[in-house]
Amino acid sequence: MNAEIIAVGSELLTPQRVDTNSLYLTEKLNQVGFEVVRKTIVGDDRPRLADELRQARGASDLVITTGGIGPTLDDLTREAASDALGRRLVFEPSIVEAIEQRFQRFGRKMAEINKRQAYVLEGAEILPNPNGTAPGQYFRDEEGILIILPGPPRELQPMFEEQCLPRLLQLESPDKYYTATLRIALLPESDVDERIGPIYSVEPRVATTILAAPGDIQVHLRAKAPTLEEARDIAESLSLKVEAELGKPVYSRSNEALVEVVARLFRERQLTLAVAESCSGGMLAEMITSLAGSSEYFRGGFVSYSEQAKIETLGVPAETIRDHTVYSAETAEQMALAARRKLNTSLGVGITGVAGPDGGTEQTPVGTVFVALADQAGTQVVKRSLGGGRDRVRGMAALIALEMLRRRILGID
Amino acid sequence: MNAEIIAVGSELLTPQRVDTNSLYLTEKLNQVGFEVVRKTIVGDDRPRLADELRQARGASDLVITTGGIGPTLDDLTREAASDALGRRLVFEPSIVEAIEQRFQRFGRKMAEINKRQAYVLEGAEILPNPNGTAPGQYFRDEEGILIILPGPPRELQPMFEEQCLPRLLQLESPDKYYTATLRIALLPESDVDERIGPIYSVEPRVATTILAAPGDIQVHLRAKAPTLEEARDIAESLSLKVEAELGKPVYSRSNEALVEVVARLFRERQLTLAVAESCSGGMLAEMITSLAGSSEYFRGGFVSYSEQAKIETLGVPAETIRDHTVYSAETAEQMALAARRKLNTSLGVGITGVAGPDGGTEQTPVGTVFVALADQAGTQVVKRSLGGGRDRVRGMAALIALEMLRRRILGID
Numbered sequence: 071m072n073a074e075i076i077a078v079g080s081e082l083l084t085p086q087r088v089d090t091n092s093l094y095l096t097e098k099l100n101q102v103g104f105e106v107v108r109k110t111i112v113g114d115d116r117p118r119l120a121d122e123l124r125q126a127r128g129a130s131d132l133v134i135t136t137g138g139i140g141p142t143l144d145d146l147t148r149e150a151a152s153d154a155l156g157r158r159l160v161f162e163p164s165i166v167e168a169i170e171q172r173f174q175r176f177g178r179k180m181a182e183i184n185k186r187q188a189y190v191l192e193g194a195e196i197l198p199n200p201n202g203t204a205p206g207q208y209f210r211d212e213e214g215i216l217i218i219l220p221g222p223p224r225e226l227q228p229m230f231e232e233q234c235l236p237r238l239l240q241l242e243s244p245d246k247y248y249t250a251t252l253r254i255a256l257l258p259e260s261d262v263d264e265r266i267g268p269i270y271s272v273e274p275r276v277a278t279t280i281l282a283a284p285g286d287i288q289v290h291l292r293a294k295a296p297t298l299e300e301a302r303d304i305a306e307s308l309s310l311k312v313e314a315e316l317g318k319p320v321y322s323r324s325n326e327a328l329v330e331v332v333a334r335l336f337r338e339r340q341l342t343l344a345v346a347e348s349c350s351g352g353m354l355a356e357m358i359t360s361l362a363g364s365s366e367y368f369r370g371g372f373v374s375y376s377e378q379a380k381i382e383t384l385g386v387p388a389e390t391i392r393d394h395t396v397y398s399a400e401t402a403e404q405m406a407l408a409a410r411r412k413l414n415t416s417l418g419v420g421i422t423g424v425a426g427p428d429g430g431t432e433q434t435p436v437g438t439v440f441v442a443l444a445d446q447a448g449t450q451v452v453k454r455s456l457g458g459g460r461d462r463v464r465g466m467a468a469l470i471a472l473e474m475l476r477r478r479i480l481g482i483d
Numbered sequence: 484m485n486a487e488i489i490a491v492g493s494e495l496l497t498p499q500r501v502d503t504n505s506l507y508l509t510e511k512l513n514q515v516g517f518e519v520v521r522k523t524i525v526g527d528d529r530p531r532l533a534d535e536l537r538q539a540r541g542a543s544d545l546v547i548t549t550g551g552i553g554p555t556l557d558d559l560t561r562e563a564a565s566d567a568l569g570r571r572l573v574f575e576p577s578i579v580e581a582i583e584q585r586f587q588r589f590g591r592k593m594a595e596i597n598k599r600q601a602y603v604l605e606g607a608e609i610l611p612n613p614n615g616t617a618p619g620q621y622f623r624d625e626e627g628i629l630i631i632l633p634g635p636p637r638e639l640q641p642m643f644e645e646q647c648l649p650r651l652l653q654l655e656s657p658d659k660y661y662t663a664t665l666r667i668a669l670l671p672e673s674d675v676d677e678r679i680g681p682i683y684s685v686e687p688r689v690a691t692t693i694l695a696a697p698g699d700i701q702v703h704l705r706a707k708a709p710t711l712e713e714a715r716d717i718a719e720s721l722s723l724k725v726e727a728e729l730g731k732p733v734y735s736r737s738n739e740a741l742v743e744v745v746a747r748l749f750r751e752r753q754l755t756l757a758v759a760e761s762c763s764g765g766m767l768a769e770m771i772t773s774l775a776g777s778s779e780y781f782r783g784g785f786v787s788y789s790e791q792a793k794i795e796t797l798g799v800p801a802e803t804i805r806d807h808t809v810y811s812a813e814t815a816e817q818m819a820l821a822a823r824r825k826l827n828t829s830l831g832v833g834i835t836g837v838a839g840p841d842g843g844t845e846q847t848p849v850g851t852v853f854v855a856l857a858d859q860a861g862t863q864v865v866k867r868s869l870g871g872g873r874d875r876v877r878g879m880a881a882l883i884a885l886e887m888l889r890r891r892i893l894g895i896d
Binding site: 281 | 494496497498499500501502503506507509510513519520521522523524525526528531534538542692694701703758760764765766767769771772773775776778782783785786787788789791792796825826827838839840841842873874877
């Protein structure tokens with residue numbers, strides 16, 4: 071079955087705003103067998119919105135609108151739906167009561183203008199909104215289903231989950247969907263696609279999406295089948311084939327981020343970590359500490375941005391820097407050793423390099439990074455030449471460190 | 484004049500992808516007097532896309548499509564445009580030549596399938612694509628303008644800037660737009676709106692948008708007038724009134740981020756900085772070093788996540804932590820002093836607190852942060868109780884530090 075999503079609101083037509091509700095709705099709709107075939111954003115414009123609704127209802131089984139049902143006069147979704155469906159709006163005193171009670175709970179009095187929110191399409195079911203004043207509406211006729219929802223995600227999401235999904239699940243849907251996800255570290259998108267294309271392209275029951283962020287690729291395999299079990303089997307069996315082809319760089323089969331996988335490993339094995347960062351400027355420490363519970367294994371970090379910070383505070387030998395420069399495998403190694411020694415941890419990381427845009431030399435051009443690992447068994451350093459500008463170089467350096475940690479702990483390579 | 488943007492591509496209808504081209508295009512179109520009245524996303528579906536184009540052309544002066552003009556068979560924008568306009572596609576040998584030359588530059592041979600990209604609408608002007616194989620098209624008739632552009636931003640943006648904007652500027656547009664921007668630190672959105680609402684709402688020639696991120700509010704004042712000069716005067720004069728109302732928290736009139744403003748001040752006044760972070764976990768250092776040239780003033784940072792890191796490595800007196808706990812004004816102060824002393828800088832920052840979700844106590848519940856500043860004149864500490872979860876607490880702590888630095892350097896307060 072097909073679905074369309076119409077986001078309503080002139081603020082969504084400015085250069086600053088994106089419609090994120092449709093991403094949430096698409097994910098939920100796909101799970102229950104709806105294919106989203108069109109998404110639209112229209113302003114607070116009654117005739118345009120009415121046109122949009124007419125066109126969408128003619129083309130798709132399900133139409134969902136988000137936004138435009140507040141109390142103020144520029145909120146026109148109710149009126150436009152009435153125009154499009156040729157059905158009048160009827161006043162529902164029970165809605166006014168609910169809104170009045172809500173205001174009372176906050177010690178305030180309902181404004182007269184909120185009564186606008188008590189009008190519903192004749193024949194529509196009211197969808198109560200526990201987190202706001204605007205109720206939603208669920209309307210079904212021979213042309214299809216129309217769901218009217220409020221714009222704020224914290225109002226929309228529970229309403230959709232608790233009130234719309236159960237209704238949609240009752241419909242006789244011919245297809246179920248299941249998505250298997252693989253996450254892959256540090257391989258280029260083109261490599262991944264070239265290697266797994268021959269595998270996924272011969273499986274017509276699966277829609278494959280490859281999402282590439284620098285150093286981090288997600289492969290989503292969405293299978294369609296008459297039952298959820300079949301869809302799961304199809305997706306998971308293809309996922310195993312894809313994983314077998316890609317091998318070691320596959321770091322997650324459950325959509326965990328790399329930093330989450332590494333955090334789990336540190337906690338499971340009761341290891342501790344200290345990091346010393348130069349070009350990544352605290353990004354690795356920030357990623358690690360972004361997760362709750364990181365204090366269990368993360369002792370601390372050094373952002374050794376100046377030579378003085380590397381030598382005096384961290385304890386990198388001055389002669390290492392003098393003999394090899396700050397941008398060298400030797401300096402990265404000494405940073406990892408010093409971080410581990412200073413904070414007495416199982417593992418230490420050292421990152422140095424040239425993030426750019428300036429500071430490159432012939433020997434170490436912009437994008438050169440050295441990442442070192444130290445543990446009781448010794449040290450390990452990798453050198454990489456990265457492109458793509460300052461942000462990418464910094465982010466990739468942090469990801470390289472995380473992937474080295476993952477492999478070291480798991481004994482891969 | 485009205486414009487619509489149609490993004491083409493089934494991948495844009497998955498839960499993972501947003502269409503960002505339309506944000507770029509909206510900003511540029513607004514500047515030259517086009518109001519974007521609708522944005523749509525459709526899949527690689529020829530009849531749907533043709534319907535969409537028909538509807539859009541009937542409703543708006545300008546229609547722009549992005550994507551769907553690659554070489555493969557699922558790229559159908561050309562064919563759908565031909566269907567919608569009732570114009571045939573004609574083969575342009577010059578395009579094939581350009582694509583062949585592009586392949587030769589990379590030492591490769593053009594695939595036969597790329598010839599699909601050489602078909603253009605009869606009567607359309609070809610828009611060469613210096614960064615890809617897919618040329619764009621510019622078509623104008625009595626119904627309006629249709630622009631066909633490729634999807635990748637690095638291809639689309641220079642083509643729009645260099646080839647489309649000059650054509651659109653030649654049109655006789657009745658209105659010009661100018662946007663003035665103010666950025667405000669650490670005020671809640673509701674406060675800002677309540678205070679400036681009475682100011683902007685009496686100026687009907689300006690559309691006001693308030694964009695709120697935690698601790699950082701942008702007020703965009705977009706004025707419409709017959710000439711750009713008038714639009715600028717209207718927007719800037721309103722901007723002055725808004726700034727007068729909000730006062731000290733206004734940190735930028737040129738859309739600089741707070742960290743950029745602080746970086747500029749450090750460089751202008753030749754000051755140096757060291758930071759010691761606990762709950763923010765390296766986020767402040769990361770923000771500072773995200774800017775090129777930060778090594779001029781940023782000496783380094785300590786992510787003192789454990790007590791051991793605070794006492795042994797950084798040098799916070801053990802008795803300060805014993806007497807006041809790690810979550811205290813005294814510890815934050817000692818961290819700022821130690822960071823400044825260790826790296827011999829003009830200014831030092833210390834951040835400690837409870838980011839959560841665990842670790843709170845009755846005296847210092849989750850969300851309590853202490854941010855301290857040290858310079859040659861002494862120290863200064865603030866305590867804040869922040870809501871909104873771990874990420875927000877960490878981010879806000881870093882912003883509080885930046886705003887304290889800005890005010891200290893400028894002598895505000």
